Amino acid sequence: MAIAENEIQSVKQRFGIIGNAPMLNNAVRVAMQVAPTEMSVLITGESGSGKESFSKIIHSLSPRKHGQFIAINCGSIPEGTIDSELFGHEKGSFTGAHEARKGYFEVTNGGTIFLDEIGEMPLGTQARLLRVLENGEFIKVGSSKVLKTDVRVVAATNVNLMNKVEDGKIREDLYYRLNSVPIFVPPLRERGKDVELLFRKFASDFAERYKVKPVSLTDDAKDILLKYRFPGNIRQLKNLVDQISVLSTDQKVITADSLQIYLPPQTSLPALYKEGSYQDLSEREILYKVLFDMRKDVNELKRIVLENISNPSHAAQIIKENPHLFAEASSEQNRPQEPVTLNLNGSSVTTESAEEVQDISHEAEDDSLSIEKKEKELIMRALRKNNNKRKYAARDLGISERTLYRKIKEYELED
Numbered sequence: 177m178a179i180a181e182n183e184i185q186s187v188k189q190r191f192g193i194i195g196n197a198p199m200l201n202n203a204v205r206v207a208m209q210v211a212p213t214e215m216s217v218l219i220t221g222e223s224g225s226g227k228e229s230f231s232k233i234i235h236s237l238s239p240r241k242h243g244q245f246i247a248i249n250c251g252s253i254p255e256g257t258i259d260s261e262l263f264g265h266e267k268g269s270f271t272g273a274h275e276a277r278k279g280y281f282e283v284t285n286g287g288t289i290f291l292d293e294i295g296e297m298p299l300g301t302q303a304r305l306l307r308v309l310e311n312g313e314f315i316k317v318g319s320s321k322v323l324k325t326d327v328r329v330v331a332a333t334n335v336n337l338m339n340k341v342e343d344g345k346i347r348e349d350l351y352y353r354l355n356s357v358p359i360f361v362p363p364l365r366e367r368g369k370d371v372e373l374l375f376r377k378f379a380s381d382f383a384e385r386y387k388v389k390p391v392s393l394t395d396d397a398k399d400i401l402l403k404y405r406f407p408g409n410i411r412q413l414k415n416l417v418d419q420i421s422v423l424s425t426d427q428k429v430i431t432a433d434s435l436q437i438y439l440p441p442q443t444s445l446p447a448l449y450k451e452g453s454y455q456d457l458s459e460r461e462i463l464y465k466v467l468f469d470m471r472k473d474v475n476e477l478k479r480i481v482l483e484n485i486s487n488p489s490h491a492a493q494i495i496k497e498n499p500h501l502f503a504e505a506s507s508e509q510n511r512p513q514e515p516v517t518l519n520l521n522g523s524s525v526t527t528e529s530a531e532e533v534q535d536i537s538h539e540a541e542d543d544s545l546s547i548e549k550k551e552k553e554l555i556m557r558a559l560r561k562n563n564n565k566r567k568y569a570a571r572d573l574g575i576s577e578r579t580l581y582r583k584i585k586e587y588e589l590e591d
């Protein structure tokens with residue numbers, strides 16, 4: 177079913193979705209196409225990117241639009257009560273169950289349930305949910321009677337569920353049952369000029385609420401806004417505009433310097449969200465991994481530089497194929513030759529020959545290996561201190577037990 181651009185714009189206006197980024201429009205298009213069906217949908221995207229709006233699009237454009245719509249955050253319900261919340265319970269089924277209660281799947285019969293943060297759902301509850309998805313059946317807590325329900329499930333997550341499947345935290349059959357149709361909601365930093373549109377929309381809304389003149393941005397302030405990564409996505413931008421609207425009572429035209437005051441400093445580390453590869457690591461583990469990856473990259477760069485220095489013909493070929501990279505060097509080729517200065521491991525070293533470079537490379541390699549040596553020594557000390565109890569050793573090192581097990585195996589410390 178082809179969806180015209182004007183239909184997409186109409187739906188975005190109806191549900192308050194601001195922006196024209198191609199990825200955003202594609203997400204709206206997929207939601208509109210899948211809405212009339214009964215297929216399960218899995219919405220993925222970072223926290224604060226607006227995933228719930230897409231679940232409302234699916235419900236409102238479906239034959240269930242006159243039924244009830246309920247949004248549930250699985251991560252906010254304690255593990256001990258989530259079964260009761262979703263499926264209900266009988267009187268006396270557990271302490272505090274003074275009367276029978278209907279669960280969401282019973283009261284939403286004929287409607288749609290939006291399960292946000294589905295990756296936080298306990299395994300036992302996942303088995304119950306799978307039965308609802310496959311057969312439309314469920315059993316209340318404390319009961320043996322099978323009940324029927326007709327509910328469409330739309331799920332959402334801000335983590336990589338396939339990683340959860342591999343770790344045994346998400347049932348594989350449930351994952352594929354939920355992921356019949358995937359919808360990806362792009363983060364704000366990948367939506368280009370949408371940031372400006374959203375800023376103006378929020379500024380107008382808050383100006384009306386607080387009965388003040390709306391704030392606006394100078395051109396240099398807009399440049400800073402577009403370059404900011406917004407880890408909290410739309411939610412963070414909305415809070416930022418709210419803060420500026422309240423605090424900038426005298427100055428309603430925000431300059432770059434003024435905007436910098438309100439923006440939290442950004443980390444200089446690279447973006448770590450790539451297919452969920454870092455999301456199950458602690459902050460210290462992430463830092464270790466980034467440092468080790470950087471060390472490998474630096475050593476690889478050293479190897480390439482050394483190969484080119486020791487092989488003039490290879491270096492000449494690279495210069496010939498990439499003249500734009502060496503334009504400045506080419507303009508100075510008639511200058512007297514000077515010793516080559518290399519920066520290895522933070523130290524500047526002046527060399528006279530390729531042989532000296534080779535010697536330096538061996539020293540650098542020995543120095544890089546010392547990092548692994550130090551890490552091995554730290555692990556051994558932690559194990560000795562805690563009488564080889566890995567749980568407490570991992571805690572002292574500030575890493576997970578899984579990482580410690582892997583390091584023990586890597587350094588052959590099993591004995």
